[in-house]
Amino acid sequence: MRFTFLGTGAAEAIPDPFCRCRVCEIARRERGPHIRARSTALVNDDILIDLGPDILSSANQAGCYLGGLKALLLTHRHSDHWLPGNLYWRKPGFTPTSTELMTVYAPSDALADISDELAEGANFTWKAVTAGDTWRVGSYKITAIPATHGGGRLEALLYVIEEDGRRCLYATDTAPMQEAAWEILRTFGPMDLIALDATTGDQPGGDGHHGFEAFLKTQTRLIDKGVLVEGQTRLYAHHFSHNGHMTYDELAEAYGRYDVGVAYDGLVVDL
Numbered sequence: 001m002r003f004t005f006l007g008t009g010a011a012e013a014i015p016d017p018f019c020r021c022r023v024c025e026i027a028r029r030e031r032g033p034h035i036r037a038r039s040t041a042l043v044n045d046d047i048l049i050d051l052g053p054d055i056l057s058s059a060n061q062a063g064c065y066l067g068g069l070k071a072l073l074l075t076h077r078h079s080d081h082w083l084p085g086n087l088y089w090r091k092p093g094f095t096p097t098s099t100e101l102m103t104v105y106a107p108s109d110a111l112a113d114i115s116d117e118l119a120e121g122a123n124f125t126w127k128a129v130t131a132g133d134t135w136r137v138g139s140y141k142i143t144a145i146p147a148t149h150g151g152g153r154l155e156a157l158l159y160v161i162e163e164d165g166r167r168c169l170y171a172t173d174t175a176p177m178q179e180a181a182w183e184i185l186r187t188f189g190p191m192d193l194i195a196l197d198a199t200t201g202d203q204p205g206g207d208g209h210h211g212f213e214a215f216l217k218t219q220t221r222l223i224d225k226g227v228l229v230e231g232q233t234r235l236y237a238h239h240f241s242h243n244g245h246m247t248y249d250e251l252a253e254a255y256g257r258y259d260v261g262v263a264y265d266g267l268v269v270d271l
């Protein structure tokens with residue numbers, strides 16, 4: 001299984017082009033892993049997780065072809081994760097070569113953003129999913145887990161994706177998970193990869209995200225539940241805001257002490 005982090009930034013990206021904070025100024029000057037597009041990930045060339053505003057340029061930057069996607073999994077309807085208009089460019093008037101039929105799996109409130117005009121001719125279908133659901137996409141098995149995000153105003157999901165003996169957990173956007181999520185997670189056993197929300201850096205993550213301290217607590221809980229096993233599971237911090245006050249280098253040093261990788265745009269992990 002090949003897991004590609006296409007974008008690793010929070011809502012306003014890094015740098016936030018309107019911002020002159022230290023993190024943004026360093027990102028502008030040094031570029032490289034400091035530059036973060038809005039978060040999206042790709043599993044092999046088959047499953048895309050989220051479809052945010054930067055997906056076209058992120059895919060091009062990584063050299064990824066998205067016309068073969070079998071599934072699009074949406075975590076939630078916040079606009080940094082779901083810009084439905086990006087599906088419009090699949091229509092034959094824009095994309096003359098054939099695409100695979102793709103199914104969008106998402107909470108029902110996110111699917112409400114799909115209009116008939118958007119769907120017409122864009123070669124995708126859609127299906128509402130909710131926390132606890134499990135389904136198959138070709139050789140993949142997918143499970144939706146409840147996220148702690150959105151303050152009850154929307155449904156937000158995390159996903160476990162399994163294929164050919166490999167298993168990964170995509171866990172952004174979320175604050176530390178609630179019991180309902182752990183009840184499902186503990187049934188899986190060890191993951192091969194976990195991408196966990198680390199949005200707010202040295203700041204508290206509040207009720208929708210993780211800062212550094214909360215991340216370490218969730219890491220401990222993942223170990224206690226047998227979901228993270230040393231030597232097997234690669235844990236990555238993911239989805240970063242400049243408002244966390246930490247540069248890429250500072251994040252890499254702080255998380256590195258706890259055997260946690262720091263995701264960056266274009267990072268490819270072969271499992």
Ligand SMILES: [Zn+2]
Pocket residue numbers: 010011039078080081173239
């Ligand atoms: Zn987000």
Ligand SMILES: [Zn+2]
Pocket residue numbers: 015016019020021022023024025242243
């Ligand atoms: Zn900034």
Ligand SMILES: [Zn+2]
Pocket residue numbers: 076078149173
């Ligand atoms: Zn969000």
